[in-house]
Amino acid sequence: MSFSRIATRVAAALAASAAVTVGAAGIASAATASYNVDGNAVSATFKAGLTAPVDGCVAVIAERDDAQGIADMIKNISLDNIVGTLSGERTTVLRTDSGNPVAFPVVTRPVTLSAEDVPTGVHSLITYCATDNVPVTRTIAVGGAENPMGSIVSEGPALISSGMNFF
Secondary structure, three states, X not given: OOHHHHHHHHHHHHHHHHHHHHHHHXXXXXXXXXXXXXXXXXXXXXXXXXXXXXXXXXXXXXXXXXXXXXXXXXXXXXHHHHHHHHOOOOEEEOEXXXXXXXXXXXXXXXXXXXEOOOOOEEEEEEEEEOOOOOOEEEEEEEOOOOOOOHHHHHHHHHHHHOOOOOO
C-alpha cells in the first residue's frame, strides 16, 4: 500500500473520530430531566450537561388535552415570567424549595422542582430547559391513578357474582 493511501485512510479515520466527538459534545451539553411521583407529590430533577451552562429549566403539570398548547407557550416565552404566563391555565408549575419556578442546575449540583397536592389523575409533565429546542412531555399518573378504571373493574365482577341476572 502506498504512503499516500495510508495517509488518506488515517486522515479519514481522524475526521470521522472528530465528527463523533463534536456530535457527542452537543449531546453532553444538554440538561437531562428525571421525575418522580409519590402519591400526589410530583418532582422533576434537572442535571446539567458537561460542556455548556443551562440558562434555566422549568417543569409544568398540565391536563393531557392542554399539554401541546402549554409546551408551545413554554418554548416561546421568557422563563422568568412563566407563572404570569400560565396563570389561568389548567396547570401546576413546579418550584424549587425556595419557591423559584426556574431551576439553574450546574454540573456539580442538580436542582429539583416539585409540587404537592397535585390532583389525582393522569396528567402531562412538561419539562423544558432554555438551551433545548423542544419541551419534553411525559404522561404521569398521580395519586394512585395508575388504573383510572379501577373502580369499574373491581365492581364489575362483584355485580356479576351478586346474583343479578341481566339476561
